Amino acid sequence: MYGKKVKLRVLFIFLLLISVILSIFLILKSLEENVVYFLSPTEIKNLSEVKNNKIRIGGMVKNKSIMINSDKITFVITDFKNEINVIYFGSVPNLFSEGKGVVAEGFLKDRNFLIAEKILAKHDENYMPPEVTEALEAK
Amino acid sequence: MFNIFKINKIFEITSKAPKYIFIIFIIVLSIGLAEALFLSPEDYIQSHSVRIMYVHVPSAWIALGIFSLIACLSIISFIFKNKNFSLIAKSLAPPGFVLNIIALVTGSIWGKPTWGTWWAWDARITSMLILVLFYSMYILAWRIFDKKEQANKITSIIAIVGVINVPIIKFSVDWWSTLHQESSVKVFSETSIHSSMLVPLLIMTAAFSLFALLIFLMKYNTELIKIKNKGLDRL
Numbered sequence: 001m002y003g004k005k006v007k008l009r010v011l012f013i014f015l016l017l018i019s020v021i022l023s024i025f026l027i028l029k030s031l032e033e034n035v036v037y038f039l040s041p042t043e044i045k046n047l048s049e050v051k052n053n054k055i056r057i058g059g060m061v062k063n064k065s066i067m068i069n070s071d072k073i074t075f076v077i078t079d080f081k082n083e084i085n086v087i088y089f090g091s092v093p094n095l096f097s098e099g100k101g102v103v104a105e106g107f108l109k110d111r112n113f114l115i116a117e118k119i120l121a122k123h124d125e126n127y128m129p130p131e132v133t134e135a136l137e138a139k
Numbered sequence: 140m141f142n143i144f145k146i147n148k149i150f151e152i153t154s155k156a157p158k159y160i161f162i163i164f165i166i167v168l169s170i171g172l173a174e175a176l177f178l179s180p181e182d183y184i185q186s187h188s189v190r191i192m193y194v195h196v197p198s199a200w201i202a203l204g205i206f207s208l209i210a211c212l213s214i215i216s217f218i219f220k221n222k223n224f225s226l227i228a229k230s231l232a233p234p235g236f237v238l239n240i241i242a243l244v245t246g247s248i249w250g251k252p253t254w255g256t257w258w259a260w261d262a263r264i265t266s267m268l269i270l271v272l273f274y275s276m277y278i279l280a281w282r283i284f285d286k287k288e289q290a291n292k293i294t295s296i297i298a299i300v301g302v303i304n305v306p307i308i309k310f311s312v313d314w315w316s317t318l319h320q321e322s323s324v325k326v327f328s329e330t331s332i333h334s335s336m337l338v339p340l341l342i343m344t345a346a347f348s349l350f351a352l353l354i355f356l357m358k359y360n361t362e363l364i365k366i367k368n369k370g371l372d373r374l
Contacts, residue, residue, distance in 0.1 A: 009218045013299060020300050024307070036315045037261035058316060093255030095184060103318055120254045125323040127189060128333035129180030 038103045041082040050108050057084055057114055058103040058122060066098055077102060077114075088116040095121035145223075146363055153360040157353055164349040171346045174339035182336075189336070191249040196324075197344040199242035199267070201351050203305055205235030206270060209277070210302035213295035225291050228298065229281055230359035234351035236274040243267060254318060262311035263319035266304055273301035 028035060038058035057077055065076035073088045075098075086104050096102060101122030106115050175193035182189035209228045216224035246264065247257045258264070277297045284290035312321045324330045330337060 006218055013214060013217060016296065016299060017303070020303055024303060028307075032315075035262050037259065037317050040316070058318075093253070095253055096255075100184070118256075120256055120259070120318060122318055123184060123253055123320055124331075125320045126331045127182050127185075127192070127323060127336050129335055130183045131180070132333055133183040 040079040041077055041084045042079055044084060044108070045082045045111055047111065050110055052107065054105060054117075055108055055114075056103055056105045057086075058101065059084075061096070061098050061100055061102050063098050073119075075102075077104060083112075084114055085112055086114045086116050088119055090119075092119045093121040095123055146366060149223075150360070150363045150367065153356050153363060157356050157360070160349060160353045160356065164346060164353055167342065167349055168346040171339060171342040174342055179336050179339045180333075185253055188249065188252045191245050192336075193339055193343045195242055195245040195249055196340060197347040198238040198245065200344060201347050202235050202239035202242055202270065202274075203308060205231050205238070205351060206274070206298070207302060207305055209235065210298045210305075213298040216291065217295040217299070222291075225295065226362050227359065229294070230355050230362055232274060232278050232281075233358055234354040236271070236278060237354070238347065238351060239267070239271050239274055243271065259318045261317040261319055262315045263308065263317050266308045266311050269304050270301070270308060273297065273304065277301070 038056035041057065041059055044055075044057060059077040059079040062076040062078045062083065065074075067074045071089055071091075073090075073092060075086055075088075077084045077086055086106075088104070088106075096119060101124060103120040103122050104114055104116040105118040105120070107117075108114055171193070175190055179190070179193075181187050209231050212224045212228040212231075215221055216228065243264075246267075250259070251257050277294055280294045280297055281290055284293055311317060312319055323332045324337070324340075332340065
């Protein structure tokens with residue numbers, strides 16, 4: 001039906017795709033630690049040792065945990081299983097608030113305490129007008 | 140398979156269609172921009188910065204879509220030596236490349252007021268950057284290799300290897316923890332964008348698709364002219 005060359009080209013593309021997919025899979029698998037942008041508090045708790053390098057922790061800012069004292073901000077990151085205390089000097093993004101997502105970058109002092117150098121706000125995939133939120137809260 | 144009569148037939152369409160598509164594009168874009176910038180509400184957390192979404196998301200979607208299309212056409216043209224398909228794939232690359240750049244730049248502009256940073260090396264953003272690199276390689280390869288046969292093969296292989304990145308981009312936010320939020324518009328479950336914001340998003344997607352189609356047709360038309368004026372660029 002088709003020529004021999006066509007069959008060879010199909011085989012070539014098939015082998016090309018398989019080999020590239022496999023190698024990318026292996027690379028991503030071995031780099032898993034670096035591909036994830038942040039760790040959760042639970043993952044921090046399960047760390048075998050507290051290393052001295054920069055680390056990012058992400059989760060929710062615990063309700064009623066933000067304390068602002070001039071330019072010193074302390075708050076608690078939670079994933080509803082474990083919590084990490086964070087201390088930070090500087091300004092925070094506008095979207096940083098209680099009950100919202102956050103990523104803190106800095107150095108771990110121990111398994112419960114992070115000295116942050118940078119705070120990033122993480123927002124979720126929900127978009128709605130303010131009136132809808134109010135209506136939802138009224139329910 | 141791809142003779143001069145067929146070229147003339149296609150050329151008739153590609154030389155006339157851009158005019159009309161441009162008019163439709165302007166109309167849809169005006170409706171979309173009016174909806175996105177003035178009529179749609181602000182977000183409950185992000186307030187007005189959410190409006191960047193109406194440019195960012197459509198351009199990212201279409202950039203991904205076009206690359207997938209280029210890869211499909213490349214596979215077929217590589218296997219069956221279909222010259223028309225490789226010409227279509229070649230002409231699709233510029234709009235995809237431009238929209239990919241737009242997605243990255245608007246993402247950066249959106250990131251600053253919401254996340255607090257212009258750039259983060261998270262999986263979604265990095266894989267999108269890799270797609271731009273593949274687009275660049277694809278476009279450059281067409282220019283570097285003078286022999287048509289050779290250029291056809293090499294660009295096809297670039298597109299086929301690069302398309303593996305597409306599902307990685309799509310699922311990066313589900314597979315790994317990223318700073319980028321997860322997908323809001325899903326095929327199999329309810330979207331998490333309120334309808335008053337989803338409508339402008341879809342209109343803008345239509346407008347950007349028309350833009351991509353317009354650029355594609357202009358490029359394709361140029362390629363056909365090159366073939367018609369033999370000596371300039373033989374197939």
